[in-house]
Amino acid sequence: MLIFFLGAMAVSSVLMTVATATSGAEVSSLQKEQARLSDQKRYLEGTLVKTLSMDQLQEKSGSLGYVKPVNLVYVALPESVAKLP
Amino acid sequence: MLLKIRILSIVFLLLFAALSIRLFYWQVIKRASLSDEAKNQYNSSQIIAAPRGNILASDKSFWVVRTQAWLIWANPRQIELTPREISNKLSPFFVSDPGDAGSLLAESQRLETILGRGDVSWIALKQKVNDEVKRNIEALNIGGIGFDAQESSYYPEASSAAQILGFVGKDEKGSDIGYFGIEGYYDLPLSGKPGFVGGQKDAFGSPILLGGTKEVNAVSGVDLETSIDKRIQVAVEKGLAAGIGKYGALGGSVTVMDPADGSIMAMASFPSFDPAKYSGYSNSLFKNPVISDSFEPGSILKVAVMAAGLDAGVVQPETSCDICSGALKVDKYLIKTWNDRYHPGITMTDVIVESDNVGMSFVGQKLGADRLYDYLHKFGIGEKTGIDLQGEVAPKLREKGTWNVVDLATASFGQGVAVTGIEMVRAVAAIANGGYLVTPKVVGVIRSDGWEEKVKTPPPTRIISEKTAREVTQMMVEAVDRGEAKWTKIPGFSVAGKTGTAQIPVAGHYDAANTNHSFIGFAPAENPKFVMLVTLNSPQSSPWAAETAAPLWFSIAKELFPYLGVAPSQ
Numbered sequence: 001m002l003i004f005f006l007g008a009m010a011v012s013s014v015l016m017t018v019a020t021a022t023s024g025a026e027v028s029s030l031q032k033e034q035a036r037l038s039d040q041k042r043y044l045e046g047t048l049v050k051t052l053s054m055d056q057l058q059e060k061s062g063s064l065g066y067v068k069p070v071n072l073v074y075v076a077l078p079e080s081v082a083k084l085p
Numbered sequence: 086m087l088l089k090i091r092i093l094s095i096v097f098l099l100l101f102a103a104l105s106i107r108l109f110y111w112q113v114i115k116r117a118s119l120s121d122e123a124k125n126q127y128n129s130s131q132i133i134a135a136p137r138g139n140i141l142a143s144d145k146s147f148w149v150v151r152t153q154a155w156l157i158w159a160n161p162r163q164i165e166l167t168p169r170e171i172s173n174k175l176s177p178f179f180v181s182d183p184g185d186a187g188s189l190l191a192e193s194q195r196l197e198t199i200l201g202r203g204d205v206s207w208i209a210l211k212q213k214v215n216d217e218v219k220r221n222i223e224a225l226n227i228g229g230i231g232f233d234a235q236e237s238s239y240y241p242e243a244s245s246a247a248q249i250l251g252f253v254g255k256d257e258k259g260s261d262i263g264y265f266g267i268e269g270y271y272d273l274p275l276s277g278k279p280g281f282v283g284g285q286k287d288a289f290g291s292p293i294l295l296g297g298t299k300e301v302n303a304v305s306g307v308d309l310e311t312s313i314d315k316r317i318q319v320a321v322e323k324g325l326a327a328g329i330g331k332y333g334a335l336g337g338s339v340t341v342m343d344p345a346d347g348s349i350m351a352m353a354s355f356p357s358f359d360p361a362k363y364s365g366y367s368n369s370l371f372k373n374p375v376i377s378d379s380f381e382p383g384s385i386l387k388v389a390v391m392a393a394g395l396d397a398g399v400v401q402p403e404t405s406c407d408i409c410s411g412a413l414k415v416d417k418y419l420i421k422t423w424n425d426r427y428h429p430g431i432t433m434t435d436v437i438v439e440s441d442n443v444g445m446s447f448v449g450q451k452l453g454a455d456r457l458y459d460y461l462h463k464f465g466i467g468e469k470t471g472i473d474l475q476g477e478v479a480p481k482l483r484e485k486g487t488w489n490v491v492d493l494a495t496a497s498f499g500q501g502v503a504v505t506g507i508e509m510v511r512a513v514a515a516i517a518n519g520g521y522l523v524t525p526k527v528v529g530v531i532r533s534d535g536w537e538e539k540v541k542t543p544p545p546t547r548i549i550s551e552k553t554a555r556e557v558t559q560m561m562v563e564a565v566d567r568g569e570a571k572w573t574k575i576p577g578f579s580v581a582g583k584t585g586t587a588q589i590p591v592a593g594h595y596d597a598a599n600t601n602h603s604f605i606g607f608a609p610a611e612n613p614k615f616v617m618l619v620t621l622n623s624p625q626s627s628p629w630a631a632e633t634a635a636p637l638w639f640s641i642a643k644e645l646f647p648y649l650g651v652a653p654s655q
Binding site: 045050055 | 146234239287289293
């Protein structure tokens, strides 16, 4: 009985160690993946910001045919006046 | 036989004793050091860097965004190529222009020298290189070269707003720290707080979960949302650069502020620097002249002095000057007008329109030195405005009670008093907004993950009556419509403004050849959207601000009017 109990303890101890080591490896793998995704996110954010700079937008708007107005014309609306009865 | 057994027993006994002594040595005497060595093998600890916060424009686009960068290092004991071979391969990636043979050679020599040091096991080769460079170097597959993640600042608008933003440099410990401008003023909240993770790792570097972990999360730096408008800032910078070239000035500054709440909409000075390459510029360019340089304001201060006279009730807009028929003798000095023309009985409105120094001396005399001092103090002259940028200075006013008649006369037309640009903008904003002194500010909102808070500033304080502000505003409108700068005004728009041509004090006297030019104004005159100060240092094209700073003010204002919805009043 004692031998059976000690054997079970030994086997469970080995299994637990294996499970813990596997979990540790998984955690390590997930940490690396998290770091990779975090780096990629920053890289993509940086790329996005670069494409949204004023110079880039001006260049793009120019290539799309938009031009800055040279002269502005202000139109004054006629003031309403009381009509004769 | 018995003897043999005894001898064998003694040998075993001796061996047992030796083993026991050795075990005692390792397990008792050397226990502590061996235990530490073992812990060092499986324990790991790592500082978690706190990402520095970003700086945003008024439209929430980025002025500064923190990006991934890399520290490239080498282990000279592991490198397989010669230092020269490695330096030849790497140096083209580390210079801004690989076509520049001089800088390429210098970089190559620098790398070869540091790689030649065989007595160390880790050498930093280059800080903060971008992803693209890292990938290219990785592709070369050079043994003994490694990469550590770092943080870098990217400026989408390049050197725009450099003197507002400041830059991120290193402190004496080699850690990132903000210098000047927003980076310097808000360094602590931008930096955040680094975290820590500690635990045990096996031979492959995987965590041993049974060993337990200690983790303190890093607190990210906050993002700062500024009131700086990219479109206005870029328009101001383009206009200023063109104006400096056109009028042959040594430099200049433009500040645009919302007079209602003190929000800075744009602030530009030239010469300036590129914050991404700050180490290549002179330290003198890092400070923001608008908050760090003082100058004699000259005639632009007249509006504040006139406001003081009106508010104190010693003059009215129609009051006529009874000492304005000629140059005024004060002590041993003769006070003249800028064009040596005199206007007997000139009204106070026309004193501002004509920028009459004798007329302003009349106002000064009516006020008296102590009352003028009190009003200048109320307008914030001689004290820091409290703007949230690092590096603000405030030249002091001469102490109250020590002003003589000459000090009183000259101060009333802006001489013998030193101000910063931001002080002048704040003072005139008080006229523009109906009499309230506001605190200029650049950052409006601080935000972090799912949390944001408005930056609080002291409440505006009333310094002159609304009636006084209205009267001075009308005088400034008349100055634009009828004064020396009338040729440059934009027809139909209601603008209140004042020119200033000031002598430059040099070693106890005034520079005979050069003057500083300025124009300060706001628009529309009623319920203004912005107050703007333009200053030009020693322009050569004309001796008068009406022909340099004033047209520059209007050329920039012409860009701002449609954007800010300012329509013609006529």
